[in-house]
Structure formats: C-alpha cells, structure tokens
Amino acid sequence: MNKFHSGLFFLATLIIAAFAPLSSYAVHAPQPVPETDYYAEGKDMPDYLEPMNRGIFEFNSFADRILLHPIASAYKDIVPEQSRAATGRFLRNLASPIVLANSMLQGDVENSFATFWRFCINSTLGLGGLFDVGSQIGMPYKKEDFGLTMGHYGVDHGTYLVLPILGPSSLRDGTGMIVDLFFDPLNYLPSDYDYVPYVLDSARVVNGRAAALDFTDTVDKVSLDPYATYRSGYSQRRYDMLKGDGNGARSNDISAFK
Amino acid sequence: MFFKEYMRSTFSKLKFLPLAVLAAALFLSLPALAQTDSAKKYVQDVGDKVLAIISNKSQSDDAKEKKLIGIFNQTVDTEWMSRFVLGHYYRQATPAQLKKYKDLYRQYVLESYVPKFRQYTGEKFQITSARQDGDSEYLVQTEILRPNQESVRVDYRLAGKGGGLKIVDIIVEGVSLINTQRSEFGSVISREGFDSLITKLDGMVKDYNSAHG
Numbered sequence: 001m002n003k004f005h006s007g008l009f010f011l012a013t014l015i016i017a018a019f020a021p022l023s024s025y026a027v028h029a030p031q032p033v034p035e036t037d038y039y040a041e042g043k044d045m046p047d048y049l050e051p052m053n054r055g056i057f058e059f060n061s062f063a064d065r066i067l068l069h070p071i072a073s074a075y076k077d078i079v080p081e082q083s084r085a086a087t088g089r090f091l092r093n094l095a096s097p098i099v100l101a102n103s104m105l106q107g108d109v110e111n112s113f114a115t116f117w118r119f120c121i122n123s124t125l126g127l128g129g130l131f132d133v134g135s136q137i138g139m140p141y142k143k144e145d146f147g148l149t150m151g152h153y154g155v156d157h158g159t160y161l162v163l164p165i166l167g168p169s170s171l172r173d174g175t176g177m178i179v180d181l182f183f184d185p186l187n188y189l190p191s192d193y194d195y196v197p198y199v200l201d202s203a204r205v206v207n208g209r210a211a212a213l214d215f216t217d218t219v220d221k222v223s224l225d226p227y228a229t230y231r232s233g234y235s236q237r238r239y240d241m242l243k244g245d246g247n248g249a250r251s252n253d254i255s256a257f258k
Numbered sequence: 259m260f261f262k263e264y265m266r267s268t269f270s271k272l273k274f275l276p277l278a279v280l281a282a283a284l285f286l287s288l289p290a291l292a293q294t295d296s297a298k299k300y301v302q303d304v305g306d307k308v309l310a311i312i313s314n315k316s317q318s319d320d321a322k323e324k325k326l327i328g329i330f331n332q333t334v335d336t337e338w339m340s341r342f343v344l345g346h347y348y349r350q351a352t353p354a355q356l357k358k359y360k361d362l363y364r365q366y367v368l369e370s371y372v373p374k375f376r377q378y379t380g381e382k383f384q385i386t387s388a389r390q391d392g393d394s395e396y397l398v399q400t401e402i403l404r405p406n407q408e409s410v411r412v413d414y415r416l417a418g419k420g421g422g423l424k425i426v427d428i429i430v431e432g433v434s435l436i437n438t439q440r441s442e443f444g445s446v447i448s449r450e451g452f453d454s455l456i457t458k459l460d461g462m463v464k465d466y467n468s469a470h471g
Contacts, residue, residue, distance in 0.1 A: 038391065038415070039434055039436075039437040039440075043437075043441075044441050082406060085406060085407050132408070135408065141408070214377070218370075218374075222370040222462070223442060224442050224443065224446050224455070224458045224459070224462070225442050225445045225446050227445075228441050228442045228444075228445035228446075229438055229441070229442050231441065232437065232438045232440075232441035232442065233433050233438055236432055236433045236434060236437060236438070237431065237432055237433055239432070240431065240432025240433070241432070
C-alpha cells in the first residue's frame with residue numbers, strides 16, 4: 001500500500017467514525033414492538049358505535065350488579081359444581097340441532113356427524129344430556145352458530161355491538177342469533193308449551209353467568225377499562241371459534257372423567 | 259493418466275456425499291426438535307414447581323405467595339410484555355414515562371394474578387403440543403383437566419435468546435393476555451392520554467398494597 005492508499009483508508013475511517021454516535025443510538029434505542037405480531041388477525045373488531053355501546057354497557061353493568069350477579073352468585077353458592085356442570089351439559093345437548101344445522105351449512109361433514117351422534121349417545125347413555133359421553137369417545141364438542149357460519153363465508157363482524165342484557169356481540173353475530181332461533185326445534189312447540197324456550201333460556205343465562213363469575217369478577221377488579229377488555233376478549237374468542245385451531249389440540253383424556 | 263487418477267479420487271470421495279447430506283439434515287433438524295422439547299420441559303418444570311408450592315399443606319398462604327412471587331419474577335418477562343402491550347404508543351412515550359410504566363406494569367401483572375393461587379382446587383395440567391414460532395419464540399399448548407368437566411385450553415408463549423426462556427403470554431381458550439391488555443391500555447391512552455394510564459396503574463397497585471398491608 002502506498003501513501004495514497006493509506007491516506008484514503010484513514011479518510012474512510014474518519015468518515016465511518018463520524019457516524020459512530022448515530023450507530024450507538026441505534027444500538028441503545030429501546031426496541032418498540034417485536035417484529036412478528038401473532039395476534040394481528042385476532043385484533044379487535046371495529047367499534048363504530050362506541051359511545052352508544054358504552055352507554056348500553058353501563059346499563060348492563062348496572063342491571064348485572066343489582067339482579068343477575070346476585071342471582072348467579074347465590075346459584076353458585078347453593079348448587080354444587082358437579083350439578084351446575086351437568087345442567088350446563090344438559091342445556092348444551094338441547095342446543096345440538098343449532099350446532100348441527102350450522103355445521104351442515106358450513107359443509108363441515110366431520111362435525112355434522114359428530115354432533116348428530118353426540119346428541120344420540122349423550123341423550124341415551126348420557127342420561128338426557130347430563131353426561132358428555134361423546135367427548136370421551138372421540139367426538140369433542142365444537143360449537144357452531146349462524147354468526148360463525150356467516151364468518152365462514154367471509155362475512156365480517158361489521159361493528160362491535162353491545163346488546164342490552166345479552167352483552168357483547170356484533171352486527172353479524174347478533175343477526176346470527178336471530179337466525180338460530182329458526183333452527184331450534186323447541187321454538188316450534190304447540191302453544192301450550194310456549195314457556196319451554198323461555199325457561200330453558202333463563203336457565204342458560206343463570207348457569208352461564210355463574211360459570212363466568214370468576215372471570216368477570218377478575219376483569220372488573222383488575223381491568224383499566226372493562227368495556228375494552230370485554231370487547232377484546234369477545235373479538236379474540238370469536239376469531240378463535242372461527243379458525244377452530246384450538247379445538248383440535250384438545251386431548252381426549254378419559255382420566256378426566258373420574 | 260493423471261485425469262483417471264483425479265476422477266477416481268474425486269468420485270471415491272463422492273460416495274460419502276449421501277452420508278454427508280444425511281448428517282447435515284439430521285444436524286439441522288435435531289436442534290429444532292430439541293428446542294421445542296426444551297420449551298415443553300420448561301413449562302412442565304415451572305408448572306410442577308408452582309403446583310408443589312400451592313399443594314404444600316405445611317405452609318401458610320403468605321409464605322406460599324412469597325415463593326410464587328419469586329417464581330413469577332424469574333419466569334415471566336414483564337419487560338417484553340410491557341413493550342408489546344404499549345404497541346405503537348411505545349414510541350410516543352418519554353423515557354421517564356416508560357420507566358415508571360414498566361415498573362408499575364410488573365407489579366400490576368404480579369398482583370393481578372399471583373394471589374389467585376388461593377382459588378386452586380386440585381386441577382391438573384398436561385402438555386399437549388409445542389411449536390416454534392420464530393427465531394427463539396415458542397408456543398406450548400397445555401390443557402387444564404377438571405374432573406367431569408371439559409378441559410380448558412391454556413397456551414404459553416415463550417421467548418428468550420441465549421438460553422433464557424421466559425413466559426411472555428398466556429392464552430386461555432384463544433384469548434391472549436397481552437393482546438387483551440394492548441386493547442385495554444390502548445383504549446385508555448387514546449381516550450385519556452398516557453399519564454392517565456400511569457395514574458390508573460398506580461391506583462391499582464396502591465389498592466393492592468393497602469389491602470395487603
């Protein structure tokens with residue numbers, strides 16, 4: 001190397017060194033968010049009616065506080081866990097036609113057959129649905145409703161919607177609930193038995209509320225914005241049910257039956 | 259003559275080529291397998307340790323809580339989580355705000371969930387599967403088994419470079435803790451500002467401290 005080369009080399013070193021302070025900033029600057037966002041798809045659904053939704057949420061919280069929460073708490077205190085679980089299974093079994101109809105509409109042959117046979121086996125061997133024998137023999141429960149059917153065919157939620165009394169929903173799912181009413185055979189009973197669906201729905205509400213008590217009590221105590229927490233939880237839950245990824249991971253552990 | 263020699267020596271070495279390729283393939287795949295296995299083992303070990311502490315009849319709840327807090331601090335990477343949860347708001351915060359936020363976040367998560375061990379009623383857990391999701395990130399899927407009831411799916415996201423695996427998320431039946439918190443905190447920041455977030459976190463931590471002496 002002659003003098004010219006070494007001079008160039010020296011100059012190059014100076015120039016690179018001049019950028020050193022900037023590079024050390026790059027090294028020490030805080031890392032913002034990890035590159036991969038695993039939850040990008042399950043993010044919150046849009047909430048175009050937030051002011052109205054928050055209002056309904058406040059009303060629901062109030063009604064829950066003075067009515068549903070006390071009833072569900074008492075139910076939980078009085079009725080043992082096994083009985084509550086059995087009631088839940090009984091009610092879920094009665095809703096099998098809705099799951100079957102929607103599985104068929106989605107072209108889900110596997111779940112259609114599974115739901116049909118689950119209903120038969122659980123209603124007989126499982127004593128009217130009190131026991132979930134089907135899950136123990138390789139037919140795990142996979143809930144379907146018309147909201148998920150619409151989602152299956154690419155219909156988005158539209159907007160987050162808080163329904164009075166019923167709670168978190170969406171434009172799509174709320175509509176789905178109405179359609180599912182037509183799939184429920186119990187809504188076609190002769191007028192003498194008009195009260196049956198109401199009794200069952202009330203039981204569903206109380207049993208479901210009791211089952212969710214631990215979760216909602218935690219949210220209400222710990223959340224910085226419960227409205228946002230429920231909206232996010234609902235969005236993620238519906239996304240998970242639509243994608244159905246997790247259901248396959250459930251093992252069929254018979255020892256859990258003991 | 260030399261050409262023949264050359265050909266022979268070259269092709270005679272080539273016979274080792276399949277073996278070399280096989281060895282390379284094994285070498286490349288084994289670490290991945292071993293890594294998801296070590297992720298599973300990590301979750302199993304932490305779970306067993308936690309259950310052992312909770313089930314120990316000879317210790318008071320307070321003593322148990324102290325031990326569980328120790329495990330929490332070792333196994334949960336609240337720094338990573340706090341960054342994820344802020345999302346794009348991270349860039350808008352001042353260093354002073356960030357420092358306060360991170361301190362409060364750790365205490366907030368700890369106090370929200372560790373005391374819940376008191377509600378344990380003998381459930382068992384089992385690991386169902388694990389996968390690698392990124393450079394050094396894993397998802398370990400487990401189930402909580404309850405007698406005569408449907409199992410609950412709980413997934414753990416682990417991250418950690420340099421052999422230091424830590425938990426960075428818990429996903430219950432498809433609902434992720436940090437994803438939910440991101441929505442929650444984002445809602446507070448967008449409606450009331452960053453300082454309101456810090457005030458709320460501070461309030462939560464203070465409530466807990468005053469309730470527990």
